[in-house]
Amino acid sequence: DGGITQSPKYLFRKEGQNVTLSCEQNLNHDAMYWYRQDPGQGLRLIYYSQIVNDFQKGDIAEGYSVSREKKESFPLTVTSAQKNPTAFYLCASSSLSGTDPYFGPGTRLTVL
Amino acid sequence: DQQVKQNSPSLSVQEGRISILNCDYTNSMFDYFLWYKKYPAEGPTFLISISSIKDKNEDGRFTVFLNKSAKHLSLHIVPSQPGDSAVYFCALGGSSNTGKLIFGQGTTLQVKP
Numbered sequence: 001d002g003g004i005t006q007s008p009k010y011l012f013r014k015e016g017q018n019v020t021l022s023c024e025q026n027l028n029h030d031a032m033y034w035y036r037q038d039p040g041q042g043l044r045l046i047y048y049s050q051i052v053n054d055f056q057k058g059d060i061a062e063g064y065s066v067s068r069e070k071k072e073s074f075p076l077t078v079t080s081a082q083k084n085p086t087a088f089y090l091c092a093s094s095s096l097s098g099t100d101p102y103f104g105p106g107t108r109l110t111v112l
Numbered sequence: 113d114q115q116v117k118q119n120s121p122s123l124s125v126q127e128g129r130i131s132i133l134n135c136d137y138t139n140s141m142f143d144y145f146l147w148y149k150k151y152p153a154e155g156p157t158f159l160i161s162i163s164s165i166k167d168k169n170e171d172g173r174f175t176v177f178l179n180k181s182a183k184h185l186s187l188h189i190v191p192s193q194p195g196d197s198a199v200y201f202c203a204l205g206g207s208s209n210t211g212k213l214i215f216g217q218g219t220t221l222q223v224k225p
Contacts, residue, residue: 004155031211042116042201042215043156058212090155094211099144101211103155 002027004104021076023091032074033092118216131189135202142204150199192223
């Protein structure tokens with residue numbers, strides 16, 4: 001079955017620590033995205049990548065970093081510079097011509 | 113400055129009746145418009161979409177209407193079912209940024225049996 005895997009489902013970290021969220025897709029999609037959801041708000045784009053070894057900042061990239069070394073993988077690092085890291089993080093992917101990204105199950109990050 | 117607004121945080125409807133969810137936007141440059149459905153602690157799932165060249169798209173119980181002059185998008189669900197209870201997000205995209213979407217804040221729909 002094709003899909004997106006995000007692990008772990010729940011993640012806890014101490015303030016000041018960097019943490020990396022994984023995202024793997026086997027849909028053969030070229031484009032991948034990271035969104036963040038906060039209570040009462042819609043999803044906001046953090047970073048996106050349309051090709052291996054290339055990525056662009058979204059609307060709220062500060063305090064985050066990504067890499068795209070493989071087509072299937074797009075890990076997101078939440079750095080200590082991110083002021084409000086506690087949130088629900090969603091990874092998505094799409095074909096380059098697709099208009100409806102497919103979302104993974106999400107990772108809830110809690111920084112204590 | 114929010115480009116996309118869903119002004120109703122919640123909506124409660126009786127089973128079998130119509131549910132109407134609304135979305136307003138400010139930027140005329142969007143080319144396609146989507147609705148996603150989301151359950152708690154899960155990723156959103158795509159529901160239905162419409163391109164800017166159309167004003168209506170129907171898929172089973174779900175119909176999306178687009179009023180470009182009013183910059184207004186709506187989703188009609190009829191008849192509503194208890195399983196439709198979820199958070200619904202409208203999302204807007206431009207053809208030059210395929211897959212890069214601007215989301216509304218979401219509307220929580222409760223369908224009562």
